[in-house]
Amino acid sequence: MFITQTQIVLTGTLLLGIAAGMVGTFAVLRRRALAGDVVAHAALPGLCLAFLAFQSRSIIVLLSGALLSGLLGAVTVSMLKRFTRLRDDAVQGIVLSVFYGGGIALTRSIQNTHRNDSGADLESFIVGQAATMLKGDVQQIAVVVAVTVIIVVMLFKELKLLSFDEQFCQVQGWSATGLDVLLMLLTAVIVVVGLPAVGVVLTAALLIIPPAAARFWSDRLSRMMMIACVIGGISGVTGTLLSARYDGLPTGPLIVLTSTAIFVLSWVLAPHRGLLWKSREVTDLESFLPWVESDAAEPPAPTTSGSPGSAQEIS
């Protein structure tokens, strides 16, 4: 069977979009949207260290390093929150920038020492390079996505409970911390798998934008999650096709821009929560207004009705 490079990349970004939409739904609902961003930035030094330690560009080696340091970043966030009086936002900013700085420093020195062979490859992880995806990479993505989907589907009820009522979840005997860690782990895995295609800086967008767009369409978690997966998949495919059609446009940013476009469209068009729907409600209200006004104006009407003539005389 003959598979073109575009088809390989398409499959990869499609799977990635679906998985990110699925995990991102919980991240957005649990107000952990930027945790993905922190993990993505924190993954960079691990990637470089894995390259330095094993002198290998095998994607599995690099991504294992990235996953480890991404998780280290997530752990650092919770440690700093617990042991210092710094706030959530400052802690996230600190971990994100310090780890990213370490990554940049390592990338630079690798690039300076391995100028001829593979330094540039590491830099491609910063803004991503989906076009160079190999068949093996996509197979690995497929396995990760399959495992993620299975875990989310099996624990759907528990994760739902965690997202909406953490205390009740604990009272029911589920370990909220355990589920939280699991969710964090899934987020980290998806972020790291997305790194080669979308890059350190933009992976967070895959997790945040499709669920945020899906939020406009439904109030049911299961439906919202499915819509988020669909939007993520569509963004992945459209972004890839656009970048294949117009040569030289980078894939990752196009995927993000596509999902942003879908977000804006959803915001305008979605029933009940969309801008159009709301403006119709407002016009409806305006059509009610004369009636409301006349209703309010009627009680004083009898008192004034006696003297319209006199009022006109004065004027």
Place this chain on the structure above:
Amino acid sequence: MVQTYSENAVLPGRGVPIPFDGLTTQLAEMLELPATDVQNAFWTMAVGALCAVCCSLSGCFLVLRRISLLGDALSHSVLAGTAGVYLVTGRVDPVPMLLGAMAAGMVTAVMTQFVHKAAQLPEDSSIGIVFTSLFAFGVVVVSQAKHVHLDLDCVLFGDLAFAGVNLHPVFGWLVPESFRSLVPTLMITLLLLAVFWKELRLTSFDPTLAVTLGFSATVMHYLLTTVVAIVTVSAMEVVGLLVVALLIVPAAIARLLTDRLSTMLVLSCLIGISCTTIGYLLALRWNSSAAGLTAVVAGAELLIAIVVSPRNGLLGRLIRTARLRVRICAEDVLAGLFRRQERSDAPDGLVQASVSECYALAGGGIMSMAALRWLLSRQLLQQAGSVMSLSETGLRYARSMVRSHRLWEAYLKENFNLPPDHLHDPAEDMEHFIGPGVQQQITEDLSQSAEDPHGRAIPDVKTQEVS
């Protein structure tokens, strides 16, 4: 990177004087290095320090107002601003680019609030949506603009290493090019602080009070955002996306070290300067990215601050806890010896106990050894061979401890009517924290303070210097 120093852009033949030229030449002779290298290093550190001061000053308010991530978002959207200006004008002139970047910063600040409020999404999600979209837009435009100088690498990594290389004449002096944007930025930041010091302070710490007093927190928010956008834009040229590290980390470190805003501002500036300087020197040493290492140094300094910070540091907390534990163990020994003396036949003679008995009274373990040494060093216990005995001051101290214990038992009995077997344990905890003042108050509160609920006499303390 280092080899570019030989082909640097300094043109000394032009007759434009360079400030501190004599100083750097002297330093170069002292260190036996080429004069141009030292000069470049000097100016790079100066640019870094200027950058750090601008960032730290505005960053303090970001950290205090809990909007640190806005700094991150602004640094990403700056790329979109410059890219947008390029799309419209088709050229890369510095002034329109700067204005475009500032406009993008403002758009980010307004859009995050708008998406958060109008689309009813959580604030972190709205920040994430806005800045990633803008950044993606910037990357797409930049990737199409290969024939002009719009450098994605500069945005991603910054080029602090070259900041001291490009000297340009300004007002008759040859100074680094970045000074042209960084010095005005510093002026604007200082102006904001000078004019709106009171308002900034009030809205940062108590926005509700500020609003009731008639200061608009929203106006201050956008004013601050504007200044942060300006700072971000001019610092981006030097440190790239890592401007967020300079904005947040020094301010956060200063926050850990002090509770005063003015001290925090000064400290954060000093910390920022040390980060850029050490980062740059390490980058020279390891042939790596100066901006990246600046962030790493900042992270290391944060770790140090967390461990050794005087009041909230982990080390300080550990030492304070250990000291308290030693004192409590020591006081247990004293109280134990006093009770033994009470039970003994000769109430006036000083009771004696072996070292191992005292050790057991203290509860055993390393803390007990420290406690015994604490007692001996304060001469509350006397040691003769393997026999320990209370000294005169020790006896007074012990009497006060037991008095606290029994007063508390009596107090609990009288006011809460606890059963007798529930009295000892809380009193055992409380006795270490009841000073002479509280003893006095409890004595006045109690109907009788001669006996505790178990029927034992509450020892009287005539001299109360020791407590």
